[in-house]
Amino acid sequence: MSDGNRGPGFGRSEAAQGYLLVATPLAYALLLLAAPLGAILLFSFWSQDYLTIDTALTLKNYREALSDPLYRQLLLRSLLISAAVTTATVLAAFPIAYYVSFHVAPERKAMWIFLITIPFWTSYLIRVFLWKVILGYNGVFNTTLLGLGIIDEPLTFILYNANAVVITLAHAYAPFAILPIFVALEKIDRSLHEASQDLGEGYLSTFWRVTLPLAMPGVVAAVLIVFIPTIGDYVTPVLVGGPDGRMIANMIQTQFLRLNNAPMGAALAVLTMAMVTVVALVFVFLNRRYLRGRQ
Amino acid sequence: MKDTRTEARPIITLEAVEKYYGDYHALRGISAEIRQGEFFSLLGPSGCGKTTLLRTIAGFEDLSAGRLFIDGQDMAGVPANRRPTNMVFQSYAIFPHLSVAENVGFGLRRSGLSRAERAAKVEQALAMVGLAGFGGRAAHALSGGQRQRVALARALILEPKVLLLDEPLSALDKKMRDQMQVELRRLQRQVGITFILVTHDQEEALIMSDRIAVMFEGQIAQLDTPQMLYRRPVTRQVGEFIGVMNFLPARATVTDETHIEVDVSGLGRAVIGPDQLPGGWHPGQTQSVGIRPETMSILFPGETTDRRVATGTVEDLAYYGDMTYYEVRLDGGDRPMTISMKNLVGRPVLERGTEARVAWDARSLVLFA
Numbered sequence: 244m245s246d247g248n249r250g251p252g253f254g255r256s257e258a259a260q261g262y263l264l265v266a267t268p269l270a271y272a273l274l275l276l277a278a279p280l281g282a283i284l285l286f287s288f289w290s291q292d293y294l295t296i297d298t299a300l301t302l303k304n305y306r307e308a309l310s311d312p313l314y315r316q317l318l319l320r321s322l323l324i325s326a327a328v329t330t331a332t333v334l335a336a337f338p339i340a341y342y343v344s345f346h347v348a349p350e351r352k353a354m355w356i357f358l359i360t361i362p363f364w365t366s367y368l369i370r371v372f373l374w375k376v377i378l379g380y381n382g383v384f385n386t387t388l389l390g391l392g393i394i395d396e397p398l399t400f401i402l403y404n405a406n407a408v409v410i411t412l413a414h415a416y417a418p419f420a421i422l423p424i425f426v427a428l429e430k431i432d433r434s435l436h437e438a439s440q441d442l443g444e445g446y447l448s449t450f451w452r453v454t455l456p457l458a459m460p461g462v463v464a465a466v467l468i469v470f471i472p473t474i475g476d477y478v479t480p481v482l483v484g485g486p487d488g489r490m491i492a493n494m495i496q497t498q499f500l501r502l503n504n505a506p507m508g509a510a511l512a513v514l515t516m517a518m519v520t521v522v523a524l525v526f527v528f529l530n531r532r533y534l535r536g537r538q
Numbered sequence: 539m540k541d542t543r544t545e546a547r548p549i550i551t552l553e554a555v556e557k558y559y560g561d562y563h564a565l566r567g568i569s570a571e572i573r574q575g576e577f578f579s580l581l582g583p584s585g586c587g588k589t590t591l592l593r594t595i596a597g598f599e600d601l602s603a604g605r606l607f608i609d610g611q612d613m614a615g616v617p618a619n620r621r622p623t624n625m626v627f628q629s630y631a632i633f634p635h636l637s638v639a640e641n642v643g644f645g646l647r648r649s650g651l652s653r654a655e656r657a658a659k660v661e662q663a664l665a666m667v668g669l670a671g672f673g674g675r676a677a678h679a680l681s682g683g684q685r686q687r688v689a690l691a692r693a694l695i696l697e698p699k700v701l702l703l704d705e706p707l708s709a710l711d712k713k714m715r716d717q718m719q720v721e722l723r724r725l726q727r728q729v730g731i732t733f734i735l736v737t738h739d740q741e742e743a744l745i746m747s748d749r750i751a752v753m754f755e756g757q758i759a760q761l762d763t764p765q766m767l768y769r770r771p772v773t774r775q776v777g778e779f780i781g782v783m784n785f786l787p788a789r790a791t792v793t794d795e796t797h798i799e800v801d802v803s804g805l806g807r808a809v810i811g812p813d814q815l816p817g818g819w820h821p822g823q824t825q826s827v828g829i830r831p832e833t834m835s836i837l838f839p840g841e842t843t844d845r846r847v848a849t850g851t852v853e854d855l856a857y858y859g860d861m862t863y864y865e866v867r868l869d870g871g872d873r874p875m876t877i878s879m880k881n882l883v884g885r886p887v888l889e890r891g892t893e894a895r896v897a898w899d900a901r902s903l904v905l906f907a
């Protein structure tokens with residue numbers, strides 16, 4: 244009897260096996276993703292009544308979050324900072340990925356990628372602290388510029404503000420942006436560049452007409468990978484952001500832990516997630532458009 | 539057949555072209571002239587340098603030494619995008635993010651034509667390759683044969699002086715390949731552009747080309763018309779690469795000014811004229827001679843001929859329907875040779891072990907340089 248004729252018994256056990264296989268990740272997803280998300284969503288519709296939580300459903304938190312200039316400013320600033328971080332990271336990552344993909348000998352590419360990931364050997368916190376050392380009032384950057392006589396007094400706009408947050412995060416997320424762009428560039432058939440040159444285009448116009456459009460899926464992936472986590476980052480703003488560099492995540496933390504207003508914190512978290520979702524959807528849509536012509 | 543293009547001017551001139559990749563010597567002193575309007579093939583096994591030579595002409599590879607002229611202009615330092623050549627890539631290199639029309643019109647951006655003029659030209663080019671009305675399709679929705687046509691239209695739309703084709707038919711199935719061979723030939727006659735085809739398929743080269751350069755190990759072994767290549771290969775290697783050829787041990791002696799006597803193992807002695815000798819031949823060189831399977835025939839019992847006759851035994855045979863290929867060991871020969879016979883009405887297929895009389899001509903003996 245052939246395997247295909249074993250009948251429904253085999254099919255059932257196969258299905259059972261399938262459920263068994265899926266059970267663990269499913270439980271993981273439910274417990275660690277769905278349950279907390281549901282809880283946050285529920286909390287955001289409750290309200291804090293001094294020490295107790297009023298479980299009557301209300302939109303009060305959302306109304307407050309969207310009308311209070313403090314929250315609105317924080318949400319907007321978070322959006323701007325992560326947009327700046329994303330732009331800076333992707334713009335810096337592209338040339339690096341391009342160089343490794345097009346100008347590094349194939350047998351050395353793996354080593355280059357390995358070198359790019361070296362910063363990850365150190366904890367993120369330590370890397371942030373190192374940026375304090377570099378950007379600080381008496382930091383490496385300022386003392387070097389002073390020593391060279393380029394500036395007369397230390398620059399202060401580079402630490403404890405939004406700029407410092409952007410610089411630190413852009414460095415931290417660089418490999419996350421380099422890798423997807425590198426992969427997208429690697430996938431481009433090299434004969435397409437030759438075909439473009441053969442048809443009369445120079446180096447630069449080949450880049451605009453062939454390389455960049457074909458690398459777009461990688462760029463979009465890089466944008467999403469950098470944008471989504473940075474908008475919710477709270478360690479970096481605390482350490483190098485100063486008062487002007489605070490982001491929405493810091494406020495959410497404050498609401499939960501200091502102000503003892505979990506419902507407000509939950510509402511801010513939901514709003515942030517909604518914002519991320521909107522931006523992500525825009526890019527996913529863009530990616531679809533670029534993927535349209537692919538196999 | 540007389541070559542009618544002998545007088546045509548050269549469109550490409552190669553002078554002692556050398557190419558090294560590090561220590562690897564890819565092209566070793568290539569000199570050749572490719573004539574305006576001819577269908578020229580670079581034929582050879584993989585690794586012989588034929589693709590390197592094509593890419594050198596296209597401008598994707600620099601010359602290590604030597605000179606390359608296209609239409610009288612030295613191409614030294616001229617990048618691929620400024621050369622009057624266009625290429626059909628082996629992978630076709632169709633831009634996956636563009637439509638068929640955008641692919642075909644890719645090179646027209648700098649043409650100075652208006653949008654409408656460009657669209658008309660694209661449609662015309664598509665019609666020429668039999669893809670009229672396909673302009674709006676996405677490139678990835680095309681079949682292999684259609685992709686190749688798009689690649690052709692994209693290259694021909696720029697009216698290059700030379701069209702370079704890098705094994706364009708190797709990715710197609712047999713039927714499509716046969717069809718494209720005929721179509722490419724027709725297209726080439728129609729547009730009158732010089733085509734240079736790289737191929738490892740000797741049959742394809744013979745069918746399509748006006749002239750063929752056979753390459754081995756970075757050198758041109760022979761540059762000739764298909765008929766001359768087949769009938770008078772100058773080296774044993776060329777004879778072996780193109781079609782089927784038997785090689786028989788032989789010794790040559792010069793009898794007088796105009797005649798050479800060749801003693802061929804198994805066939806016997808024959809006198810040949812100097813027209814059968816390749817350039818630079820001298821008698822001591824000849825260790826073996828070549829003879830094509832179809833130039834010999836096996837005689838029926840009782841059949842008479844005024845040709846030379848040798849005797850042997852049928853050792854094996856392969857029946858192809860229209861033809862039968864016999865492996866015949868000649869009496870006194872050390873190795874069987876292949877003889878092909880048309881399966882004519884009333885001529886039975888011989889069996890293994892049959893005694894056979896083989897008729898042959900001294901004129902079909904090939905001596906090598």
